[in-house]
Amino acid sequence: MWIDTAINEYYKFLKAQTRIMQGTGWIIISTPFLGLFNDAIEIYCKENNGIIILSDDGKTLNDLEMMGVSSSRSQKRKEVIDKILLNYGVSIDNNGELITQSTLKDFPQKKHNLLSAIMEISDMYMLARQNVFSVFKEDVRGFLDEQDIIYTPQFISKGSTGLEFTFDFQIARKEKEIVINTFNSINKTNLSKFLFSWDDIKETRQRITQKTLYSLAIINDEEKEIKTEYLDALAAKNSDYILWSKRHSEANIRKIKAA
Missing domain, CATH: 3.40.1350.10 (Trna Endonuclease; Chain: A, domain 1)
Known part of the structure; x- marks a missing residue:
């Protein structure tokens, strides 16, 4: 059945299209998933005494603001974002960055959760653009x-x-x-x-x-x-x-x- 091959090829694709770059004090993971502007979603990682900090560098909420979807001026959107973050164990710091922490052991799950939160929050632009009340x-x-x-x-x-x-x-x-x-x-x-x-x-x-x-x-x-x-x-x-x-x-x- 083609779906067996498709699933295997999908995960091969994810690995092949993931890029690792060294930033200033941070390691940048460029993923195959696209953001609002069709650019690769990037996750920033930094290790400190066995704790790995993962961040979106504030890009998710900033991109929404640039597209006219403000979370700070809409209580309803803020509630939606808070529910998404709670579901994936992610928080927002004072700079508007989506943040989570992990150890080396649970790094795959935490990275997966942060990426899922980024994509789900980014989808709010489509809801706002189409003025959809009930998804x-x-x-x-x-x-x-x-x-x-x-x-x-x-x-x-x-x-x-x-x-x-x-x-x-x-x-x-x-x-x-x-x-x-x-x-x-x-x-x-x-x-x-x-x-x-x-x-x-x-x-x-x-x-x-x-x-x-x-x-x-x-x-x-x-x-x-x-x-x-x-x-x-x-x-x-x-x-x-x-x-x-x-x-x-x-x-x-x-x-x-x-x-």
Whole structure:
């Protein structure tokens, strides 16, 4: 199946496109991920007595300000940013830098968390530009509430690689557990990341809970047609999905309500 090759190639790409540069007192990690101005997202690292400080050098919030999205002048945006930072264990210092600390042992996870926080906060520009009041994830939350589903938002689980992964929602049943990710727009990159995350936590999670773990992708198909190859990839990895336009069908309701 092409998705196995795609996942392997994706991680090879990440490693090949990561650049290390020596700055003044800091080591700069240039990642393959792009910021608001289509420039590489960079993470700055400095070691001091066994503690590694990781920073975005203030670029994330500064870029948002330059694009007209102020976090300091909007209490709602500040609340959103605070929730994102809390979720990833990242803080903001007095200079507006996104900061986290690690040891050598947990450096991969902390770097992963800081990068995730940078990208999620940067996405706020798209929300402001389109004046979107309710993002797709919140629409899905409303759908779960509508169906009286008890769930855990922003569910974190550690996988066999030792890394922790965040899923949008988790539903716990008597004999099974479901992790859910939402896709307002689906592509090979975010699909591969989701399937890798789900596959990585599956064995560990089932051993801990003694429940069968399922994964579910909820995909927004209302404004665009979803490629069949993406749905085939989900099926090949034993991951189920719900197309948003068909969320109220009996079959899809059963996917989130079945015991």
